[in-house]
Amino acid sequence: MSRKLLLEHINVPGINTLEVYRQKGGYRAVEKALKTLTPEEIVEEVKKSGLRGRGGAGFPTGMKWSFLAKPEGVARYLVCNADESEPGTFKDRYLMTYIPHALIEGMIVSSFALGAKVSYIYVRGEMMPQIRILEKAIAEAKAAGWLGKNILGTGYDLELYVQPGGGAYICGEETALLESLEGKRGNPRIKPPFPAIAGLYGCPTVVNNVESIAAVVPIINDGGDEYAKIGIGRSTGTKLISASGNLVKPGVYEIELGLPVEEFIYSDEYCGGIANGKRLKATVAGGSSVPILPANLTLKYANGEPRLMSYESLSEGGFATGTMMGSGGFIAFDEDQCIVRNTWNFARFYHHESCGQCSPCREGTGWMEKVLQKIEHGHGKMEDVDLLWDIQRKIEGNTICPLGDAAAWPVASAIRHFRDEFEWHIKEPVKSQSQNYGIANYATPIEKAPVTEEK
Amino acid sequence: MLKVEEQTPVVFSSELLAKFDEVKSRYPADKSKSALLPLLHLVQAEFLWVPTSAMDKVAEYLNIQPIEVYEVATFYTMYFLKPQGKYALEVCRTGPCCLVGAEKILSHLENKLGVKEGEVTADGLFSFRGVECLAACGFGPVLQISPEYTFYENLTEASVDKLIEDLKNKS
Numbered sequence: 001m002s003r004k005l006l007l008e009h010i011n012v013p014g015i016n017t018l019e020v021y022r023q024k025g026g027y028r029a030v031e032k033a034l035k036t037l038t039p040e041e042i043v044e045e046v047k048k049s050g051l052r053g054r055g056g057a058g059f060p061t062g063m064k065w066s067f068l069a070k071p072e073g074v075a076r077y078l079v080c081n082a083d084e085s086e087p088g089t090f091k092d093r094y095l096m097t098y099i100p101h102a103l104i105e106g107m108i109v110s111s112f113a114l115g116a117k118v119s120y121i122y123v124r125g126e127m128m129p130q131i132r133i134l135e136k137a138i139a140e141a142k143a144a145g146w147l148g149k150n151i152l153g154t155g156y157d158l159e160l161y162v163q164p165g166g167g168a169y170i171c172g173e174e175t176a177l178l179e180s181l182e183g184k185r186g187n188p189r190i191k192p193p194f195p196a197i198a199g200l201y202g203c204p205t206v207v208n209n210v211e212s213i214a215a216v217v218p219i220i221n222d223g224g225d226e227y228a229k230i231g232i233g234r235s236t237g238t239k240l241i242s243a244s245g246n247l248v249k250p251g252v253y254e255i256e257l258g259l260p261v262e263e264f265i266y267s268d269e270y271c272g273g274i275a276n277g278k279r280l281k282a283t284v285a286g287g288s289s290v291p292i293l294p295a296n297l298t299l300k301y302a303n304g305e306p307r308l309m310s311y312e313s314l315s316e317g318g319f320a321t322g323t324m325m326g327s328g329g330f331i332a333f334d335e336d337q338c339i340v341r342n343t344w345n346f347a348r349f350y351h352h353e354s355c356g357q358c359s360p361c362r363e364g365t366g367w368m369e370k371v372l373q374k375i376e377h378g379h380g381k382m383e384d385v386d387l388l389w390d391i392q393r394k395i396e397g398n399t400i401c402p403l404g405d406a407a408a409w410p411v412a413s414a415i416r417h418f419r420d421e422f423e424w425h426i427k428e429p430v431k432s433q434s435q436n437y438g439i440a441n442y443a444t445p446i447e448k449a450p451v452t453e454e455k
Numbered sequence: 456m457l458k459v460e461e462q463t464p465v466v467f468s469s470e471l472l473a474k475f476d477e478v479k480s481r482y483p484a485d486k487s488k489s490a491l492l493p494l495l496h497l498v499q500a501e502f503l504w505v506p507t508s509a510m511d512k513v514a515e516y517l518n519i520q521p522i523e524v525y526e527v528a529t530f531y532t533m534y535f536l537k538p539q540g541k542y543a544l545e546v547c548r549t550g551p552c553c554l555v556g557a558e559k560i561l562s563h564l565e566n567k568l569g570v571k572e573g574e575v576t577a578d579g580l581f582s583f584r585g586v587e588c589l590a591a592c593g594f595g596p597v598l599q600i601s602p603e604y605t606f607y608e609n610l611t612e613a614s615v616d617k618l619i620e621d622l623k624n625k626s
Contacts, residue, residue, distance in 0.1 A: 075483075087549045087588040125533045126589055127497065128604035166492050166531025169587065178543070183491035183523075185530040201486055244551040244592035251593045288588075289549060331551050345550045349587050355530075363521040 002269075003230060005218040005238050006211070010410035011099055012078045016133065018140040021101040027146055028116035029220040033109045034154045036219070042113035048224030050236035055172070055209030056287060056327040058311050061216075062224075067196040068114055069204040077205040078111045079120040079181065081129075081215055083165050083172040087288035087349060088329030091240035092210035094252040100137035101213075104160065106213035108146060109220055111158050113208055121210075121364070122177050125165040133216060134162050135148040173401045174207040176355065187357045191455030201210035211240050216454045235310035239328050245283075246334035248272035258307045261285075265332065278334040285314050286326020288346050289406030291413030292339070293323050301432055311383045319413065324336040339421050343414040344372035364391050372411075375422060380404045380430035385422045389415055391429070456457065465509045467516075471501055475516060487517055491527055495534055503543075504535040533601075540575045540582035542622050543601045546610075548585035551592035558611075560596045561585055563612045567619060580626055581619070604605040 004010075014020035017167035021027070047062030068076065080103065084092040096103060103121070111119045117454055123131050138160055141147045149157050163181055165171050171180045175189035178200050199205020215237060219227045228236045235257040241264070249272040253265065264270045265280065270298075274280050280295040300307055302321040307313050310323045331452045333342065368391050374380050392408035415422060467475075474491070474497055482489040493514070499508045505528055527533045535543065546552075546561050561572070564583045564598040568576055575582045591597045594608035598615075600622075607618060 084590045085588050086590075089549050090590045090594075093590050123554070124590070125531070126586075126599060126604060129606060159481075163481075163489075164493055164496055166495070166527070167586075181489060182486070183488035183517075183527065185526055201483065223602050242520050242593055245554045245596065329592070331554070333554065342550055342554075345548075345553055346608050352587050369488065396513035405500060422559050 002254065002259065003238065003427075004254050005227075005230075006095065006099070006102060006130065006214055006240060007252075014331070016097075016102055016137070017098055017103070018101060018137070018144060020101070025221075026101055027105055030105055030108045030146060030219045031060050032187050033220050033427050034152055034156055039113045039115060042109065042455065045219055045224035046113070049215075049219045049227035049366065050224075050231075051212065051215055051219060051227065052235070052311065053209055054211035054239065054328070055214065056086065056289075057261060058325060061208065061212050064196070064208075065110075065114060065206060067194070070115065071204070075117065075201070075203045076115045077200045077203055077337050078114050078116040078119040078121070079200060079205060079207045080107060080109065080209045080210060081172060081174065081177055081207050082121055082127070083124040083169075084127075084327075085124050085169045085172060085175060087346065088244055088284055088325050088331040089242050089287045089327040090244070091242040091252050091328060093127060093130060094242070095210055095214060096127070096134060100130075101141065102214045102217060103210055104137055104141050104146075105135070106216045107160055108141075108151070108158060110208065110213050110216050110390070111160075116206075117157055118161070120161050120163050120181060120200075122163045122165060122171070122359050124171070125167050131162050131164055138162065143414055151206050155195070159229055168355070169349075170355045170401070172405060173403065176401065177207060178205065179258065183232065185355070187355050188403075190400055200347065203406060205402055227239070230256050232308065233312055235312060235325075239325075241328045241330050243330045243332070245332040246275045246278065246337065248316075254308055255312045257296075258313075261286065261309055261314075263305045264309055264330070265299075271328045271332070274332065274334050278336065281335045281337055282333045282339065284323075284329070284331040284333075284410075286324045287329035288408060289324040289402075290324040290332070291319050291409050292333075292343075292417065293413070294417045297321050297417075319409070320416070324414070338376070339414050339418040340372065342426050343411055344369065344376045345411045347372050347407065350403065351423055354403060354407070358401075358404065360395045360398040361404040361407065364395040364404070368390050368407070368411055375425050380422075380426040380429075382423065382426055384426070385415060385419065411440045465502060465506055465512065467509075467512060468501075471497060472516075481519075488519055488523070491519075491524065492531070493515060493527060499534060503541065503602060519556075535601075538575065539601075539608065541580050541626065542582075544572050544581065544583040544598055545586045545589075545601065546583065546598040547587070547589040547591070547595060548586040549592075551587075552595035552597060555595045557596040559586075560598070560610050560615060567616065580623065587598055 009015045009024045043065050052058040168186045170176045170294045171186040176186040180186040195205040198438050232302045241253050283298040314325045316322045333425045347369040351369045354361045354365045356362040395404045397407040478493045479487050481489045499576040516525045560580050596610040
């Protein structure tokens with residue numbers, strides 16, 4: 001049984017309320033941090049913990065905090081990135097829904113460490129129920145003296161606000177998020193300057209994911225060294241994994257990093273195997289933007305060693321035979337799923353969500369969507385596969401923000417590992433022709449492609 | 456709820472303006488443009504869409520140019536720039552939901568409501584559209600209904616039928 005740090009009390013009735021959260025030890029970290037630690041000591045504990053950003057990039061959180069500029073007389077901000085909208089990822093929504101005070105407690109400790117007097121939680125607009133939950137929890141915390149003026153008599157003041165987004169995936173990119181928080185279109189900024197130097201309103205700002213901020217609570221309660229003992233190598237601590245697709249038990253699981261992928265998929269403690277007794281065909285391990293992997297490379301390295309749920313193990317082999325931990329959005333595809341159709345679906349997503357600022361992304365994502373749709377509907381030509389490869393190569397690395405890479409990698413990896421299936425769609429247009437459900441652009445092939453990879 | 460037409464000047468109630476003031480107080484005094492996205496949500500919750508005349512009044516309230524409001528309202532997908540049904544159903548159509556049957560739900564909604572995606576039923580009650588990832592992939596297929604954004608998970612054709620009937624009976 002994996003140790004739980006964030007979801008330990010998830011099943012306790014009323015854990016969403018301040019009263020029950022306190023009964024389970026909540027807000028101890030605020031008391032400890034504000035009364036016994038200096039901001040520098042908190043940053044040091046987070047550094048010792050080895051915590052890496054849980055939003056997807058995996059950058060060491062303590063190091064990110066230590067980059068924050070501290071000019072005299074200038075406000076500093078902590079902004080929580082709760083704009084969760086990466087396909088396959090739904091862990092932050094889960095955490096905010098059921099244990100909102102875990103995020104609020106983390107925000108208070110982190111804001112104190114960074115010297116922020118006003119902090120914002122930027123929540124994607126579609127999550128209005130979660131926004132209401134957080135606002136209620138903030139009001140509870142404020143009424144109890146955990147927020148506002150002179151918290152616990154320590155002289156520290158903090159106001160915490162929830163900001164709704166407007167439905168744009170790009171606002172999960174930290175500089176686009178800041179633009180949006182300033183009331184503008186979510187167009188990413190050119191870096192440098194990084195937000196740590198010039199972020200919200202041009203002031204030094206740290207942007208952290210919901211899970212990263214919540215993880216600060218157990219780090220302060222138990223110490224950074226204790227947190228670092230959990231996990232494997234430079235992948236320390238626990239990680240929330242959101243599991244979806246053709247699994248017996250999809251949902252949000254907290255794992256100790258280093259868990260074998262095979263155990264995560266097949267054990268009853270986690271996903272319970274592939275639904276309907278089918279075989280695993282492929283996975284996307286860290287949200288839609290990371291490379292898709294066929295089943296054999298999901299479970300084992302190219303050399304046959306078991307693959308683990310950790311930043312290093314999942315990326316072992318680079319993009320040729322590996323993938324990324326990303327946000328922990330784990331999508332499983334059974335043997336009946338069409339890789340071409342799914343790649344088209346993801347391409348449509350990135351085309352829809354491109355902010356349009358950079359030409360390679362604006363034009364390339366739409367072009368990939370069209371070519372993939374053509375192939376999927378049985379109208380492709382053999383040279384279209386090479387064309388797709390060429391387009392994604394021209395997007396990757398050529399945009400201001402990583403959305404271009406995020407759009408390119410699913411296409412590149414699908415061609416790399418499932419080229420046969422693309423070619424089958426082109427060679428057998430009748431068999432692969434889509435069965436249309438009556439709505440344009442919503443379709444699925446009549447016959448499944450030959451399974452090229454199996455466990 | 457008020458029903459407004461495209462060119463009808465909207466009236467912001469004192470209650471709505473009080474909410475505006477509360478939102479504006481969350482930001483530094485010279486950074487009140489930060490309130491723009493939340494204010495547009497409040498406008499949409501009140502009128503069920505965001506008419507141009509309302510955008511102009513928001514610009515006036517925030518002391519910014521109307522174009523600054525238009526460019527935001529057109530960039531983000533959540534703001535309805537034309538009237539929707541009283542219940543605007545939004546079904547997630549992204550990968551993980553499609554793996555577990557989202558297309559069938561969209562198709563079923565089209566047949567059930569008798570309108571195409573983006574259209575409003577004759578009684579003004581319903582409209583529907585496919586939207587990109589709603590971040591509930593493990594519980595798909597999912598849909599949400601604005602302006603409250605009530606959320607429904609693990610949809611089946613039968614559960615959609617029940618939902619539609621319940622909403623009809625509620626109206």
